[in-house]
Amino acid sequence: MIFRQLLDKTSCTYTYFLADSKTKDAVLIDPVNTNIDIYLSLLKQGNYQLKYSIETHVHADHVTASGLLREKTGAQTAIGFFCGTESADHQLHDGDLFEFGEKEHISVIATPGHTPGSCSFFWRDRIFTGDALFIGGCGRTDFQGGDPGQLYDSVTQRLFTLPDETLVYPGHDYKGNWVSSIIQERTTNPRLAGKTRDEFIEIMDQLDLPTPKLIDIAVPANRYCGIEEEEALQIAATETDRIDPRQERRGVQGAINNAKEQIQQIDLETANQWLESGETVLLDVREIAEFNAGHIEKAIHIPRGDVKSKIEISPETNDKSAQYLLYCASGNRSALAALTMQNLGYTKVASLIGGYVAWRRNVTLF
Numbered sequence: 001m002i003f004r005q006l007l008d009k010t011s012c013t014y015t016y017f018l019a020d021s022k023t024k025d026a027v028l029i030d031p032v033n034t035n036i037d038i039y040l041s042l043l044k045q046g047n048y049q050l051k052y053s054i055e056t057h058v059h060a061d062h063v064t065a066s067g068l069l070r071e072k073t074g075a076q077t078a079i080g081f082f083c084g085t086e087s088a089d090h091q092l093h094d095g096d097l098f099e100f101g102e103k104e105h106i107s108v109i110a111t112p113g114h115t116p117g118s119c120s121f122f123w124r125d126r127i128f129t130g131d132a133l134f135i136g137g138c139g140r141t142d143f144q145g146g147d148p149g150q151l152y153d154s155v156t157q158r159l160f161t162l163p164d165e166t167l168v169y170p171g172h173d174y175k176g177n178w179v180s181s182i183i184q185e186r187t188t189n190p191r192l193a194g195k196t197r198d199e200f201i202e203i204m205d206q207l208d209l210p211t212p213k214l215i216d217i218a219v220p221a222n223r224y225c226g227i228e229e230e231e232a233l234q235i236a237a238t239e240t241d242r243i244d245p246r247q248e249r250r251g252v253q254g255a256i257n258n259a260k261e262q263i264q265q266i267d268l269e270t271a272n273q274w275l276e277s278g279e280t281v282l283l284d285v286r287e288i289a290e291f292n293a294g295h296i297e298k299a300i301h302i303p304r305g306d307v308k309s310k311i312e313i314s315p316e317t318n319d320k321s322a323q324y325l326l327y328c329a330s331g332n333r334s335a336l337a338a339l340t341m342q343n344l345g346y347t348k349v350a351s352l353i354g355g356y357v358a359w360r361r362n363v364t365l366f
């Protein structure tokens with residue numbers, strides 16, 4: 001069995017390469033888009049076939065290479081169900097298994113808290129913890145739907161209950177550490193060792209960290225497996241003729257087409273009638289930077305990727321029988337979000353055709 005731990009020096013991200021020397025199956029965990037050539041040459045050198053490209057969560061500090069790897073190698077992408085990345089091939093739940101090689105398997109352990117969809121991956125004698133647990137630390141919980149109480153429960157109840165000697169391979173390290181163990185973290189991690197849940201929440205609430213530089217680029221892109229929405233749609237459009245029909249539903253365009261077939265889409269005129277009635281909840285599902293740059297009056301903001309985890313608990317959006325109108329920039333993300341809501345039991349959901357761009361054009365004209 002081949003195992004490599006690769007460091008992206010720009011974001012201090014660890015990527016893990018696992019491969020079976022006999023069958024040539026390979027798996028990558030948390031690949032970074034700028035290192036795509038390194039991964040492709042690793043695969044080529046050993047004549048490996050990438051089977052899965054797996055994410056521990058939607059990253060805020062770097063863009064994933066998963067979408068590119070899927071395009072270039074045919075690998076299947078996978079990420080936690082609550083990450084809001086419908087275009088990934090596999091939506092992971094606690095207890096799911098990846099099988100590769102002769103008899104290798106990676107089991108999925110849901111470890112929410114850093115983000116609602118964060119997962120850790122257990123393979124042989126080691127656990128890949130993403131940003132749930134670092135060596136002597138843990139991922140932050142102050143954005144992307146983070147929740148310190150939930151992170152404490154994930155780490156103490158799920159990770160710290162693994163065998164003591166389990167090796168801990170984190171998603172990042174900023175101090176030059178490479179590997180730790182469960183007993184080492186349980187007994188010496190300054191944020192968690194001997195701390196109560198309340199003490200941990202207090203520590204996390206007082207961190208006061210700066211916003212990651214890449215967050216406005218990385219989070220929206222990573223929700224499309226690391227490809228910008230426009231770019232992803234262009235790739236899908238140009239490749240439609242030559243992709244295997246079985247893969248028609250794969251990728252970004254597949255997910256969007258599928259959503260549009262299943263939800264109600266309305267034009268601007270109907271949207272205005274709905275809004276004038278005063279009974280429609282208007283929901284902006286773009287990212288925060290787009291919302292802050294301008295939005296339709298009275299719109300509530302929930303980014304598409306957070307709809308699954310937030311919509312039912314927000315008092316403004318928890319009524320499943322109310323009427324909702326969703327918009328994004330052009331009508332693609334809002335179609336995905338509308339389907340998410342529909343699947344959660346919301347009965348009157350529609351997506352605005354043309355999105356904010358069409359609405360702005362209309363406002364300017366009149």
Ligand SMILES: [Fe+2]
Pocket residue numbers: 057058059060061114131139
């Ligand atoms: Fe993260």
